[in-house]
Every structure is written in C-alpha cells, then in structure tokens.
Amino acid sequence: MTLIEQVEQAFGPPEEERVLDFLVHRELAGCGDDTVRWLSLFEKCAGWREKYFLWEESTYIDGISGWNLQLDVCKVRLPENGEDWIVYLCHMALMLVVSNMSIGERTSLAEAGREIENFSCGDWPTVVEYPDGSYAELTPEQWMEELTGFLNTSWEGYRKFSRNAPSYQREMEQNYPKFDAILERLTQETSDCEVVRMNRHGGDESTWYFARAENCFYVVRVTDSM
Numbered sequence: 001m002t003l004i005e006q007v008e009q010a011f012g013p014p015e016e017e018r019v020l021d022f023l024v025h026r027e028l029a030g031c032g033d034d035t036v037r038w039l040s041l042f043e044k045c046a047g048w049r050e051k052y053f054l055w056e057e058s059t060y061i062d063g064i065s066g067w068n069l070q071l072d073v074c075k076v077r078l079p080e081n082g083e084d085w086i087v088y089l090c091h092m093a094l095m096l097v098v099s100n101m102s103i104g105e106r107t108s109l110a111e112a113g114r115e116i117e118n119f120s121c122g123d124w125p126t127v128v129e130y131p132d133g134s135y136a137e138l139t140p141e142q143w144m145e146e147l148t149g150f151l152n153t154s155w156e157g158y159r160k161f162s163r164n165a166p167s168y169q170r171e172m173e174q175n176y177p178k179f180d181a182i183l184e185r186l187t188q189e190t191s192d193c194e195v196v197r198m199n200r201h202g203g204d205e206s207t208w209y210f211a212r213a214e215n216c217f218y219v220v221r222v223t224d225s226m
Contacts (some may be wrong), residue, residue: 001085003194003212004137010089011198011208014129020120022090034113042106045098048091052076054216058100059178061151062158065202069154069224071147072100073182075189076217089210092219093125127198128205138195143209144187150201150222151179190218 001009012018023041031037055075060068074096079088098106112118127134138146155176163169193213201207204225211218 003210004135004196006085006089007196007198007210008135010086011093011125011127014127014134017120017124017126019090019093019124019126020122023094023124024119027090034117034119035110036113037119038106038110038113041094042098042110044091045095048095049099052092052095056096056099057178057182059175059182061154061175061179062172063224064150064153064157066225069150069222071150071179071182072096072221072223073186074099074219076219078212078215078217092217093208096219096221097123097125123206125198125208126205128200128203130200134199136197138197138209140190140193140195140211143190143195143197143211144183146197146201147183147186147220147222150224151176151183186218186220189213189216193218 010018023037027044028037028040031040053074053076056073058070058072060070063069074092076092076095079085101109109118109122158172158176190211190213193211195209195211198208198210199205201222201224206221206223209218209220209222211220
C-alpha cells in the first residue's frame with residue numbers, strides 16, 4: 001500500500017472513531033475501566049518510545065485561528081520488517097499525543113477514569129470531512145511551504161497588535177526562533193520523503209502530517225483552536 005492508503009486505513013473516514021476503537025477493542029482490550037486504560041496506554045507509550053524514538057520538539061506561537069498555534073514534532077525509527085504499518089501509525093500518533101501531556105494531566109486523567117469514564121474524551125487523532133477529501137499527498141516542498149506559511153502568517157498577526165503581557169512577549173521571543181529552527185531541521189532532513197496530510201488548518205481539530213523518509217519517519221501535529 002502507498003503511505004496515503006496506510007494513513008487512511010489507520011485513521012479512517014470522518015464518521016468513524018478508528019483510533020479510539022483500536023485502543024478500546026484491540027490495544028487495551030483487557031482493561032476493565034478507563035483508569036486502567038490510561039495507565040496501560042502510558043506504559044505502552046513508554047515502551048514504544050524506547051523502541052522507536054529518535055527526536056522530538058514542541059513549541060507554540062501566536063494563533064492564526066485560535067489563541068495559540070502549537071507545533072509538535074516527533075522523529076522515529078521505521079517499523080521493523082513484517083510489522084503492521086497500520087498499527088505502527090496508530091502507535092506513533094498516540095506516542096506523540098501522550099508525550100505532550102504533562103505529568104499532572106496524565107495523573108488527573110488516570111485518577112478521574114473510574115468516576116467519569118473519560119477515555120473517549122482523549123485527544124485522539126480525529127478525521128474531519130472536507131468537500132474534496134480529508135487526506136492529501138504533498139511533496140516535501142509543499143509541506144514545508146505550508147508550515148512556513150503558518151509561521152509567517154502568525155508573525156504578521158503578532159506584530160500588528162501590541163500586548164500588555166510582558167511574560168507572553170518573552171515567550172514569543174523564544175518561541176518564534178524555536179519554531180523556525182524546527183522547520184529548518186525538517187527542511188534539511190526531509191527533502192526526499194513521502195508526505196501525507198490529514199485534515200487542514202483552520203478548524204478545531206488538529207492537522208496531522210506523516211512523512212516517510214528512507215531511514216526514519218516523522219509525525220507532526222499542528223493545533224490552532226479557540
């Protein structure tokens with residue numbers, strides 16, 4: 001299968017909660033309640049991280065459609081020969097989600113699981129329906145143009161408004177260069193790769209990018225909601 005076919009099979013059409021179903025009915029099928037599911041997922045993500053992890057980075061800048069535009073990047077090893085690519089894609093996306101949860105957030109989710117059955121409310125990769133499809137194949141150049149476009153649009157908006165928030169301004173003085181440095185690294189490392197985008201920027205759901213290079217794989221999430 002091509003990468004876009006694998007991504008579509010892993011995350012499904014908009015009407016299906018394929019990742020949640022994968023977790024509840026397959027990956028965590030033996031768990032009796034949501035507290036156990038959360039704790040088991042955190043443990044599994046630690047194992048996937050030990051096996052696959054190569055590099056990660058996260059930052060946020062002034063929002064375009066929402067308050068802040070968050071960029072999360074994870075570089076991982078490719079699956080071993082014979083590994084199921086569909087399962088691998090779900091695991092890597094879930095690892096990125098969990099990696100960007102704070103310790104406090106993980107603790108709160110696990111502690112509340114038995115009381116409010118909160119596992120279905122997790123920040124799972126969700127597909128949104130668009131008139132011309134939810135998935136798109138991009139060239140590496142198109143991918144970097146999109147991400148650079150987010151940076152430039154955010155920067156222009158940020159410069160137009162003065163804010164009475166010195167602490168936020170200090171964060172932005174660090175975060176804009178950090179965002180740019182992440183894109184520079186991606187540009188250098190992904191000049192020859194397959195790229196698939198899931199969703200588009202501008203809504204409440206995250207935009208996901210999956211990029212397969214010769215010796216590694218990248219999962220990138222951009223979130224910019226109110």
